[in-house]
Amino acid sequence: MEEQRLPEQVLTQVNQQVIAMAATEEECERGYAQLGWMLLEVATMQYWRVAHQTFRDYLRTIAMSSRKTASQLQQYFLTVRDLSDTFTLAQLEAMGISKAIKLRQAKDYAIVLPSDVVQAALDSKITVKELQKVISTTLKMPEEDGDYLDLGFEFMVSPEERATLEAAVDAAMHTDPVTKTTISKSAQMKDIALKFAMEFLGSHSGDGN
Numbered sequence: 001m002e003e004q005r006l007p008e009q010v011l012t013q014v015n016q017q018v019i020a021m022a023a024t025e026e027e028c029e030r031g032y033a034q035l036g037w038m039l040l041e042v043a044t045m046q047y048w049r050v051a052h053q054t055f056r057d058y059l060r061t062i063a064m065s066s067r068k069t070a071s072q073l074q075q076y077f078l079t080v081r082d083l084s085d086t087f088t089l090a091q092l093e094a095m096g097i098s099k100a101i102k103l104r105q106a107k108d109y110a111i112v113l114p115s116d117v118v119q120a121a122l123d124s125k126i127t128v129k130e131l132q133k134v135i136s137t138t139l140k141m142p143e144e145d146g147d148y149l150d151l152g153f154e155f156m157v158s159p160e161e162r163a164t165l166e167a168a169v170d171a172a173m174h175t176d177p178v179t180k181t182t183i184s185k186s187a188q189m190k191d192i193a194l195k196f197a198m199e200f201l202g203s204h205s206g207d208g209n
Helices: 007-022 032-045 055-063 070-083 089-095 097-106 115-122 128-139 159-173 185-204
Strands: none
Touching (some): 032 055, 032 070, 097 115
16 A cells, blocks of 8 residues: 555455455455455545445445455455554465464454464464464463454444443443453453343343243
């Protein structure tokens, strides 16, 4: 993203990339970091404003030409965004998107990735599963299988609603087990969302039966 380009030019290139990858019969590791990098440019320069109300609307539109959902496209964008301070595009492409996603998850526990984790990610002989083991051992984080969840809400609020929601978030953060402030903001919000969910289910599970 060294120089600014015409929005239409960038959007056309993204569409071409999505269509080309959708035509690939088998799942592949390559190309998704490139796509995420292109989406990062669209988001940073707000090129999506050419024809869409929100970036999310733009992702839904290009998802129609892809084998991936808008949430998956969002994940590629966020992965590249969060790893671009450590890896070049060429390095992300070489390691493959699965490794890159594992690294983004690791940044929830370590804002700066340890050199052992970085080197393992760049080693083509180390598999995704082996990288996860290195991450778990080095950062002392649990080995978990999972995928990206977009809860899909962002909304306007009144001052009173904002105060209510912020007070609820603060209460959840300080409820045992206390939410760690040493982890990333996204990891904190995941912990808070799970507390909300468990509290609601504990109070209302079975109410509709």
